[in-house]
Amino acid sequence: MGASLKDVAARAGVSVKTVSNVVNGYTYVAPHTREKVEKALAELEYRPNLSARNLRRGRTGVIALALPELDAPYFAELSRFVIDAAVERGWTVLIDQTDGLADREREVLQGIREQLIDGLIFSPIAVGREELAARTDNTPLVLLGERILDGPTHHVAIDNQRAAREVTEHLISLGHTRIGAIGAQDSPGANTARLRLAGYRQALRAAGLPYDERLVPPTGSYHRADGAALMRRLLDLDEPPQAVFCFNDLLALGALRTALSAGLRVPQDVAVAGFDDIEDGRYSTPTLTTISPDKARIARTAVELLDALIGGTGRGGRRADGPPEVREVEADYRLIVRESTVGAGGA
Amino acid sequence: MGASLKDVAARAGVSVKTVSNVVNGYTYVAPHTREKVEKALAELEYRPNLSARNLRRGRTGVIALALPELDAPYFAELSRFVIDAAVERGWTVLIDQTDGLADREREVLQGIREQLIDGLIFSPIAVGREELAARTDNTPLVLLGERILDGPTHHVAIDNQRAAREVTEHLISLGHTRIGAIGAQDSPGANTARLRLAGYRQALRAAGLPYDERLVPPTGSYHRADGAALMRRLLDLDEPPQAVFCFNDLLALGALRTALSAGLRVPQDVAVAGFDDIEDGRYSTPTLTTISPDKARIARTAVELLDALIGGTGRGGRRADGPPEVREVEADYRLIVRESTVGAGGA
DNA sequence: TTGAAAGCGCTAACAC
DNA sequence: GTGTTAGCGCTTTCAA
Numbered sequence: 001m002g003a004s005l006k007d008v009a010a011r012a013g014v015s016v017k018t019v020s021n022v023v024n025g026y027t028y029v030a031p032h033t034r035e036k037v038e039k040a041l042a043e044l045e046y047r048p049n050l051s052a053r054n055l056r057r058g059r060t061g062v063i064a065l066a067l068p069e070l071d072a073p074y075f076a077e078l079s080r081f082v083i084d085a086a087v088e089r090g091w092t093v094l095i096d097q098t099d100g101l102a103d104r105e106r107e108v109l110q111g112i113r114e115q116l117i118d119g120l121i122f123s124p125i126a127v128g129r130e131e132l133a134a135r136t137d138n139t140p141l142v143l144l145g146e147r148i149l150d151g152p153t154h155h156v157a158i159d160n161q162r163a164a165r166e167v168t169e170h171l172i173s174l175g176h177t178r179i180g181a182i183g184a185q186d187s188p189g190a191n192t193a194r195l196r197l198a199g200y201r202q203a204l205r206a207a208g209l210p211y212d213e214r215l216v217p218p219t220g221s222y223h224r225a226d227g228a229a230l231m232r233r234l235l236d237l238d239e240p241p242q243a244v245f246c247f248n249d250l251l252a253l254g255a256l257r258t259a260l261s262a263g264l265r266v267p268q269d270v271a272v273a274g275f276d277d278i279e280d281g282r283y284s285t286p287t288l289t290t291i292s293p294d295k296a297r298i299a300r301t302a303v304e305l306l307d308a309l310i311g312g313t314g315r316g317g318r319r320a321d322g323p324p325e326v327r328e329v330e331a332d333y334r335l336i337v338r339e340s341t342v343g344a345g346g347a
Numbered sequence: 348m349g350a351s352l353k354d355v356a357a358r359a360g361v362s363v364k365t366v367s368n369v370v371n372g373y374t375y376v377a378p379h380t381r382e383k384v385e386k387a388l389a390e391l392e393y394r395p396n397l398s399a400r401n402l403r404r405g406r407t408g409v410i411a412l413a414l415p416e417l418d419a420p421y422f423a424e425l426s427r428f429v430i431d432a433a434v435e436r437g438w439t440v441l442i443d444q445t446d447g448l449a450d451r452e453r454e455v456l457q458g459i460r461e462q463l464i465d466g467l468i469f470s471p472i473a474v475g476r477e478e479l480a481a482r483t484d485n486t487p488l489v490l491l492g493e494r495i496l497d498g499p500t501h502h503v504a505i506d507n508q509r510a511a512r513e514v515t516e517h518l519i520s521l522g523h524t525r526i527g528a529i530g531a532q533d534s535p536g537a538n539t540a541r542l543r544l545a546g547y548r549q550a551l552r553a554a555g556l557p558y559d560e561r562l563v564p565p566t567g568s569y570h571r572a573d574g575a576a577l578m579r580r581l582l583d584l585d586e587p588p589q590a591v592f593c594f595n596d597l598l599a600l601g602a603l604r605t606a607l608s609a610g611l612r613v614p615q616d617v618a619v620a621g622f623d624d625i626e627d628g629r630y631s632t633p634t635l636t637t638i639s640p641d642k643a644r645i646a647r648t649a650v651e652l653l654d655a656l657i658g659g660t661g662r663g664g665r666r667a668d669g670p671p672e673v674r675e676v677e678a679d680y681r682l683i684v685r686e687s688t689v690g691a692g693g694a
Numbered sequence: 695t696t697g698a699a700a701g702c703g704c705t706a707a708c709a710c
Numbered sequence: 711g712t713g714t715t716a717g718c719g720c721t722t723t724c725a726a
Contacts, residue, residue, distance in 0.1 A: 002462075004703055015713045020705065028711055045483060050463040051401035052703035055718050060398060062441070062463075069427060071626075076423035080416060083444050092460060094409070094441045097430050113439060115349070115719095116397040116409070136392060224630045253630050260632040261691075279418075280627045283571045283600050285607045344608075351719055362697045367721065375695055399719035402702050462703095 003044035012040035023048060059118045063306060066096035066108040067123040067144075072222070072250065073278035075123070078144070081299030082121060089307055091118075100125035100221070102189065111137030119306040126189040140309035142302045145192075145293075154309065156301045156329040160192055163291045164199025166335050167245050167273050170289070172207045174341060176243040176271065179204070180215040182230045182255060183222065183247025196247045196275065215241050222247065227254025235262060235270075242270060243341070249274035249281045249290055256284060256340065271341040286339030293333045301329050350391035359387035370395060406465045410653060413443035413455045414470040414491075419569070419597065420625035422470070425491070428646030429468060436654055438465075447472035447568070449536065458484030466653040473536040487656035489649045492539075492640075501656065503648045503676040507539055510638045511546025513682050514592050514620050517636070519554045521688060523590040523618065526551070527562040529577045529602060530569065530594025543594045543622065562588055569594065574601025582609060582617075589617060590688070596621035596628045596637055603631060603687065618688040633686030640680045648676050 005023070009016045014037060021029050022037040023046075029037075040046075054060040065082050067075045079095070086093045094117060098104040105127040108120070123144040124132075132153055135141075143155030171179050181200050185193035197216070204211055217233055219226045227246055231254065234241055246252035252274030259270050266272055266286050274281055274290040281288030338344075352370070356363045361384060368376050369384040370393075376384075387393075401407040412429050414422045426442070433440045441464060445451040452474040455467070470491040471479075479500050482488075490502030518526050528547050532540035544563070551558055564580055566573045574593055578601065581588055593599035599621030606617050613619055613633055621628055621637040628635030685691075 005705095006703080016704085017706085017714080018712055021712085024705085030711060033711075047458065047462055047484075049402070049703050050460075051398050051407060052718090053705080054398040055396070055402050055720085056703080056705045058718075070417070070430065071420070071424045071427040073418070073420065073423070076420070077418045079442075080418040080444065083417065083442060087444070092441055092463070094439055095426075095430060097427065097434070111394065113397075115394055116439070137394075224626060228630070253627075257630045257632060279571060280600075283575070283604045285604060285632060352721095353719075363720085364698080364722080365696060368696085371721085377695060380695080396719050399702090400721080402704085402718090403720045403722085405702075 002049075003046045004049070005046075008037065008040045008044055008046050011044060012036045059310070060116060061090065062092045062094055062117050063119040063121065063303075063310075064094045064096050064108075064113055064117045065121050066098055066105075068098055068100040068125050070095065070097055073280060074248065074250075074276045077278060078123075078295050078299055081296045082303060085300045085303040089303060091303070091307075098125070102126035106131060109135045109137065109141075111139055119310045121302050121306060124189065125192075126187065128189045128191070140306055142306045142309070144298065144302055152327070154305055154327045156298050156305065156331055158291075158293045158298075158331045158333040160195035161199040161202070163275070163293075163333050163335070164196035164245070164247075165203045166199075167275065167289075167291055168200045168203035169207075170335060170337065171243040171245060171271060171273060171341065172203060172209070174243070174267075174271065176241075177209055178212075178215070178239065178241045178243075179209070180234045180241035180244040181247070182217065182219065182227055182234070182244060182251050184216050184218045185220070186218055193247060200245055219251070222250055224250050224254035224257070227251030227256075228258045229254075231255035231258035232262075235259070235264075240270070243267075244270065244272050246272065246274045249276045249278045249288060252288055252290070252340070253280055253284060256286075256288070267339070267341050267343050273341055277336060281338070284340075286344060289338045289341040290336055291333050292336045294331050298331045301331065305329065349396075350393045351396070352393075355384065355387045355391055355393050358391060359384045406657070407463060408437065409439045409441055409464050410466040410468065410650075410657075411441045411443050411455075411460055411464045412468045413445055413452075415445055415447040415472050417442065417444055420627060421595065421597075421623045424625060425470075425642050425646055428643045429650060432647045432650040436650060438650070438654075445472070449473035453478060456482045456484065456488075458486050466657045468649050468653060471536065472539075473534065475536045475538070487653055489653045489656070491645065491649055499674075501652055501674045503645055503652065503678055505638075505640045505645075505678045505680040507542035508546040508549070510622070510640075510680050510682070511543035511592070511594075512550045513546075514622065514636075514638055515547045515550035516554075517682060517684065518590040518592060518618060518620060518688065519550060519556070521590070521618065523588075524556055525559075525562070525586065525588045525590075526556070527581045527588035527591040528594070529564065529566065529574055529581070529591060529598050531563050531565045532567070533565055540594060547592055566598070569597055571597050571601035571604070574598030574603075575605045576601075578602035578605035579609075582606070582611075587617070590614075591617065591619050593619065593621045596623045596625045596635060599635055599637070599687070600627055600631060603633075603635070614686070614688050614690050620688055624683060628685070631687075633691060636685045636688040637683055638680050639683045641678050645678045648678065652676065 005016045005019050009019045083093045119140040121142050143153050184197050217230050274288050277290045277292030352363045352366050356366045430440045466487040468489050490500050531544050564577050621635050624637045624639030
């Protein structure tokens with residue numbers, strides 16, 4: 001173990017407190033003393049022991065980011081922004097990967113890492129309203145990417161239903177009347193799926209189009225493989241859809257692959273739209289029409305909210321104002337129309 | 348702040364030590380006592396304070412994973428495996444995003460989070476041999492994805508040069524004689540780039556093909572946009588290449604996009620190969636020929652190595668055997684031939 | 695089998 | 711300006 005404050009104090013011939021003062025940048029240290037201390041600090045290569053500091057301060061400067069899968073591009077992109085925002089405010093981020101498993105998510109809520117983390121940013125998949133309400137751990141929590149409930153939990157999300165409606169309306173405006181959807185889910189927690197499906201149905205209804213269950217095959221997960229498999233099913237129907245709205249870009253990229261390798265032209269033979277605006281969709285051929293949530297904004301807002309809840313900065317400072325009133329922040333999004341729905345010459 | 352051992356002890360009418368024994372699952376606690384204590388534990392919803400435990404034990408159960416960008420698919424996929432492997436062994440993982448910046452990487456090496464983490468897995472980009480050697484912090488370290496040097500640093504990597512040679516040989520075997528490369532870098536740290544370029548040149552030389560600098564434009568970073576821009580440059584040459592080896596899949600996907608939207612057929616007009624085998628390349632059209640490093644294996648090996656270096660498990664156990672002799676682990680990889688070099692009918 | 699008490703390294707109230 | 715000291719919550723000898 002490295003040198004402690006005591007060691008440094010002994011070497012510099014001063015008290016522990018003085019060394020602490022220097023280390024923490026307090027004023028009122030005589031220049032001469034400061035110099036001596038800094039010399040000792042350097043010679044001994046002093047590094048503060050964070051465990052001790054945390055124990056004393058009652059906070060760790062660490063927040064946890066719990067999400068389903070780090071390797072799903074949407075979450076990877078989001079994480080990058082969350083970490084950026086957190087680091088900017090002096091926090092260190094610890095990652096918890098739940099794989100969308102209900103048990104793991106429950107563990108996260110009950111605070112496996114409690115006392116190690118000062119706060120938690122959590123993107124739930126499987127867990128629903130009841131479990132959130134049943135939470136006993138009182139580590140500050142901000143929910144991400146979902147409007148789970150109107151309960152007592154702070155969260156930041158886009159309006160999934162409205163966004164889904166807009167995508168569907170876009171497809172309808174293109175003249176399509178037979179529009180499939182990939183991404184419906186049965187599981188109880190699946191809130192995103194439910195909202196996006198609701199938006200899709202809403203748009204159909206408004207346009208006087210029928211809702212055909214065969215065009216909305218359910219899926220267990222949201223990976224490319226699922227999109228590819230379900231697209232195949234849709235194309236095998238007697239009357240395949242003219243357009244397909246996928247509930248995320250991964251599904252859409254899988255669907256795209258299936259359509260293209262079946263020899264279909266996209267969007268001429270079948271149009272495809274996604275959701276999330278991951279970078280892949282900006283470079284696929286054709287490029288992907290999608291909903292683009294303001295990820296940087298979502299991440300920043302979540303961190304700021306959490307920061308306010310914890311009541312200070314990761315560096316140990318204290319906030320004057322109390323916890324914020326706002327508990328539900330709605331983030332912006334944009335519909336981005338690209339080649340997969342409006343063509344472009346190529347492919 | 349929650350209940351402490353002392354609170355529990357008071358409530359159960361026993362000493363702190365006894366509660367500690369129960370919490371830590373020690374033997375030799377009378378059943379009756381244990382019962383009492385467990386009751387108190389439950390009633391008070393006791394959660395151990397990790398800062399205190401860490402301070403006492405001298406370890407935190409936390410390791411850091413430092414990498415350039417969480418949103419680059421290769422690193423996202425790798426992270427997922429590193430976290431999986433770490434959690435399996437009782438470690439919690441904290442993420443450090445360096446953006447490939449030399450300064451940030453240096454900070455990582457000097458141990459910004461020292462005393463908070465028991466070990467570090469680091470995927471360097473900018474930093475080179477000297478800086479690694481100059482490291483003073485002695486937190487156990489395992490390097491990832493690079494064979495930086497034959498110095499004193501443990502690492503796990505694939506043979507980049509050999510893999511690059513194999514890809515190039517594959518392109519040559521297809522009859523191409525004018526083969527470009529995208530991904531060369533000038534910066535001093537850029538070891539991956541150097542190794543992959545060396546492999547490329549080696550293959551050309553072995554086949555008696557000339558090395559043409561115009562076919563190897565340098566790049567600052569490894570994103571899709573860079574691949575797209577450089578591909579445009581290659582296509583604008585008087586004699587554009589018949590095939591292009593991109594030093595990672597992101598560059599390749601960008602290059603693919605440029606080629607396709609220029610109306611070229613891939614691989615008929617120009618073949619494209621990548622490196623990393625990220626999932627995007629398995630669903631792009633055409634699918635991407637690439638080098639597939641065994642990421643799960645790399646991650647697991649790195650965690651095991653680190654675990655051994657630290658000398659115990661994250662749960663606080665102790666290892667009997669000393670640190671391992673092996674310092675350089677070479678991971679497996681495979682060349683995966685897909686449509687972007689050998690066609691397939693589609694596109 | 696259980697208890698008392700020291701001390702991990704640090705911060706902060708208080709004294710000088 | 712600087713020093714003394716208590717104690718954060720936990721583990722761990724050492725005694726009982």
